[in-house]
Amino acid sequence: MKLYDSLQGSPLFQGLTSDNLLQIIGQTKFTFRKIAAGDTIKNEGEQCNRLALVTCGQAKSVTHADDHGYSIEESVAAPYMLQPECVFGLHTHYTRTFIATKTCDTVEIDKNDLMRISDEFIIFRMNLINYISALSQKATRKLWHPTPADARGRIVYFIKQHCLSPTGPKTMRIKMTRLAQETGTGRRAVSEALNAMQDEKLLTFSRGIIEIPHIEALT
Template sequence: MTITMYDTLLQLPLFQGLGKNDITSILDKVKIHFSRRKAGDIVLRKGQACRDLVFLLNGSLMSETSDKDNMYLFYEEIDAPSLLEPYSLFGWRTEYASNYITSTVCDFVSIEKFYLLSELSNYEIIRLNYLNILSNRIQNLSDRLWTNMAGSVEDRIVDFILLHSIIPTGEKRLKIKMDDLAKLLSSTRIRISRALNEMQDKHWITLHRGEIRVPDFVHLKEHREARRLEQSIKSET
């Protein structure tokens, strides 16, 4: 294993704070599987049993998530290094919630759940990192439960995208029929269409047939936070 691979492993959220000697010790005790997948491969499927910690070491991929009624699909860009759905390894439903499709050639590392419990859990830093990953997700989801979906049609569209975004950066894509989006946001098709075109004119999104693309999630989020601040100031005056 090269120094570059060590450095990449140390960048992963689960291993941050460890030294190279710790990584060397872990590699001596833990069975690690390395794999390379070409662009366009489905590496994990929704509903597939989650039995391993899966790390994206190099490359980028897209997560594909659908709602329970299959009304829409939501895509998120994920860049390396990243840990894929560590929260699905435990709980009453240990299955992946999304499909993961490689956008480029990708390198992966996977570690069986057994080794997480028998070896990795012996390291306090890894235990804390894992708890922080799970806690951050729980807090994030809790905040979303209290998000007010009121406001203009434009505000509601942006909030809908923000609420479905797990990765705080990168491109987002929403595949949905205009009529379905109107129903979900308690609006009309005409108002949704008008708001989307205005958002495209502002370069927040790009519109494609049956699809809304957000090229820069951070840019969209900053605009929404500025809008919330503006609304808060108005309500206080």
Template sequence: MEITMYDTLLQLPLFQGLCKNDFTNIIGKVKLHFRKYNADDIIVEQGAPCTQLIFLLNGEITSQATDNQHSYSLFETFGSPFVIEPYSLFGMQTNYTATYKARTNINIVTIDKLFVLNELNNYEIFRLNYLNILSNRAQVAYEKLWNSHIGNTEEKILNFLVLRSMKPEGKKILKIKMEDLASLIDETRINVSKVLNDLQEQGLVQLSRKAISIPALEKLTEKNK
């Protein structure tokens, strides 16, 4: 394995803080599975069992989380280094909450759950990194829930997006009918349409048939602070 690969792996959130000697020992004990994907290839599908940690080493991937009950989908983009849903490996529901596809040609490495439990869990830094990821996600989700239906129409739209996004910045695409969005945030369709058109004039969203594209969610968040 080349030095550059070591460096890339050590940048991943779960391995940050590990020295190269410890990481060399890990590689000697843990089976790392490397794989390449071409653009548009599916990595995992929503609802599939999560039985491994998947690390994005380079390139970009997109996620698609679909709520069939309310007929909408949210698309997000992630760059490397990135770990796909480490929180789905344990708990009552150990299934992926979104479908992940390669946006560009990518390289990933996977580690089976068995090796996470039997080998990686022996390293205190790995355990702390994992606990921090899980705790941060729980704390952020708790904070989001407090604001889910608070504020004016624009703030409700923003809260709807933030609550369902895995990261609070970057490009998002929400595929949804205007009347469905209005119903989900307890607003009228006229109010939702007016606010979205105002945001489009400001360059913060782009509207198309049954889709709302947000070039940079953080800009919309900053506007509402």
């Protein structure tokens, strides 16, 4: 029953009937794991040949720049799918690291089983296509958003562009000189903008760490 509820809460299984879900559960081999707080669920660069679902608990996603010059951390809570778009395509490796912040239960479905379920249930296939299409469309549109002219706007724009979710707490680890470089502004302007936002209690920063309690509050 717990597995049934977990699948029912996943976007990929939305719209399937109870009989459909019971049939999938009866015909599919699932891999279950319990991850202790502080342990890694998936590593950046790890092969992604299974669909992994966090069915219980909380975790954080850590995404690094290609040169590991900066990173951003975000909270994720169950039920949550770990990069299902990485199961398919040219590069089938995780691009983020997921770490349990509270004890997590996960369930994984092999790629071959995903293909079989997709063949047998058109609703599942459409959910998968729609999910990956939505990710692609959001990523494409980000490239065309106008870049703000002022330093504060550029900093907020830069941070939001690198977030998975438009809400919730975020932690960005980046040196001020790198932030100035990435936003095309001067170091002094970056410092003044960060101080102003800190005075407004929108964020805190020190020693290359920017803590944002509510990203949606940044404008």
